[in-house]
Amino acid sequence: MSQNQIQLLLKYQEEDEKILRIENEVNNSEQRKNYMKARAFLKAAPEKLDAMDARALELAKLLEKLVAEQQDIAETLTDFENIDELVEDGGDISFYKKNLSQLTEKLKKIKSELNNLTKSAKDADEEFQAFKKKTISIQKQYEEYKNAYQEYRAKRQKEAEAVREELEKLSADISEKAMNGYQTKRSERIFPVICAALQDRCSKCGMSLSIAGKEALARGDIIECENCHRYLFKG
Numbered sequence: 656m657s658q659n660q661i662q663l664l665l666k667y668q669e670e671d672e673k674i675l676r677i678e679n680e681v682n683n684s685e686q687r688k689n690y691m692k693a694r695a696f697l698k699a700a701p702e703k704l705d706a707m708d709a710r711a712l713e714l715a716k717l718l719e720k721l722v723a724e725q726q727d728i729a730e731t732l733t734d735f736e737n738i739d740e741l742v743e744d745g746g747d748i749s750f751y752k753k754n755l756s757q758l759t760e761k762l763k764k765i766k767s768e769l770n771n772l773t774k775s776a777k778d779a780d781e782e783f784q785a786f787k788k789k790t791i792s793i794q795k796q797y798e799e800y801k802n803a804y805q806e807y808r809a810k811r812q813k814e815a816e817a818v819r820e821e822l823e824k825l826s827a828d829i830s831e832k833a834m835n836g837y838q839t840k841r842s843e844r845i846f847p848v849i850c851a852a853l854q855d856r857c858s859k860c861g862m863s864l865s866i867a868g869k870e871a872l873a874r875g876d877i878i879e880c881e882n883c884h885r886y887l888f889k890g
């Protein structure tokens with residue numbers, strides 16, 4: 656490949672880099688981030704709302720169970736109001752006392768569990784309300800973000816189009832073989848496609864050149880780096 660062709664290819668590559676920069680800027684733009692974030696949130700929202708619903712149901716069931724247990728114990732305790740009669744009928748007072756204290760303990764435990772559960776249910780409900788509010792607000796924002804992103808992307812795509820037109824002009828002076836080789840590597844996401852060999856090494860990845868490679872470069876040819884597969888020219 657002639658020095659002139661190498662220079663033209665480098666110029667083409669320099670222009671081509673603008674396309675990559677535009678694509679990068681679009682991908683990293685606030686507009687895209689906002690849009691993607693809102694989209695991901697809304698996509699995950701139904702599942703999260705379902706999970707919250709299931710949790711609320713679970714808490715309600717637990718609450719119901721504890722209230723029933725509490726009632727049971729309270730009813731049993733009323734039997735102890737007649738403890739004097741029971742003892743008179745020949746009952747063992749220590750047995751009743753033990754039973755009574757066990758039931759009182761159990762009732763205390765249930766009351767504390769009920770307090771905790773009531774708090775959990777309240778927290779869960781607050782979380783659910785907050786999430787619902789957020790979902791509604793993001794639903795409203797979503798269209799706005801989507802439009803802003805599409806508008807921004809269209810504007811940048813126009814810029815990229817102008818660059819592509821320039822590339823088209825530049826490619827007219829580059830041999831078909833060189834151009835095809837460049838485009839193949841470019842489509843493999845190798846960039847830069849062509850770079851200098853400096854001090855017998857690839858200037859991009861640092862790989863040493865083979866003897867045959869050095870000889871080819873000395874003849875003015877372009878070689879391929881054995882490691883990163885970029886085209887190398889004598890720098």
Ligand SMILES: [Zn+2]
Nearest residue numbers: 857860880883
């Ligand atoms: Zn390399």
